[in-house]
Amino acid sequence: MSQPILIFDMDGVLVDVTESYRETIARTVEHFTGRRLAPAEIQQFKNQGGWNDDWKLSHHIVAEAGVDTPFEQVKVHFQSIFHGNGTDGLMLREQWVARPGTLEKLNRQFRFALFTGRPKWEAELTLQRFAPELEFSPIVGMDEVRRHKPDPEGLLQILDANPGAKAYYVGDTVDDARCARAAGAPFIGIAPPSNPLYIDLVFLFQEQGAYAIVDDINYLEEVFAE
Numbered sequence: 001m002s003q004p005i006l007i008f009d010m011d012g013v014l015v016d017v018t019e020s021y022r023e024t025i026a027r028t029v030e031h032f033t034g035r036r037l038a039p040a041e042i043q044q045f046k047n048q049g050g051w052n053d054d055w056k057l058s059h060h061i062v063a064e065a066g067v068d069t070p071f072e073q074v075k076v077h078f079q080s081i082f083h084g085n086g087t088d089g090l091m092l093r094e095q096w097v098a099r100p101g102t103l104e105k106l107n108r109q110f111r112f113a114l115f116t117g118r119p120k121w122e123a124e125l126t127l128q129r130f131a132p133e134l135e136f137s138p139i140v141g142m143d144e145v146r147r148h149k150p151d152p153e154g155l156l157q158i159l160d161a162n163p164g165a166k167a168y169y170v171g172d173t174v175d176d177a178r179c180a181r182a183a184g185a186p187f188i189g190i191a192p193p194s195n196p197l198y199i200d201l202v203f204l205f206q207e208q209g210a211y212a213i214v215d216d217i218n219y220l221e222e223v224f225a226e
């Protein structure tokens with residue numbers, strides 16, 4: 001029997017992106033529309049599903065506000081806030097969620113893989129920064145798939161490369177849950193009580209038949225406790 005696999009989503013799972021991606025969406029939209037979004041408004045889109053790509057989501061909200069701006073322009077502005085000049089980008093506000101030792105312990109029981117909507121190089125940068133000693137293999141990012149989440153293509157790539165291995169997908173959005181369901185992988189939902197639409201998110205995960213729902217990845221160990 002091959003070792004079971006934990007496939008992680010990155011944002012909202014391994015990394016707390018409240019102050020990075022979510023804040024970048026808010027600032028980008030504010031830049032083009034003059035209106036400041038509430039965190040719950042962004043979460044509402046995420047709960048709706050289909051808004052895994054934060055560039056597309058930002059562009060959509062800008063367009064919905066009646067501001068006609070090309071997608072590329074929104075994306076460039078978004079990236080300029082997220083990366084800044086390399087030392088002042090909001091990316092640096094990302095917080096690694098796992099407490100020291102948590103993932104190392106899980107890694108004795110599971111192999112790790114990553115399926116994220118980020119570009120692969122951006123995901124690798126974050127892993128290098130916070131967990132250089134942990135191996136995630138493979139890393140499937142936005143350019144490694146033709147169809148993005150909730151399409152299961154990325155998960156299926158990982159499952160097909162590991163025939164016979166039990167694999168779980170750990171994600172924080174309804175798109176992640178749908179994606180796992182479509183791939184036939186048990187889904188573990190991350191729903192932090194600090195989420196502005198926490199209860200809705202828990203219900204959405206339950207509706208999708210989640211295998212387990214936890215506050216954050218530090219509780220994963222309890223899911224697999226005998």
Ligand SMILES: [Mg+2]
Nearest residue numbers: 009011012172
């Ligand atoms: Mg996520």
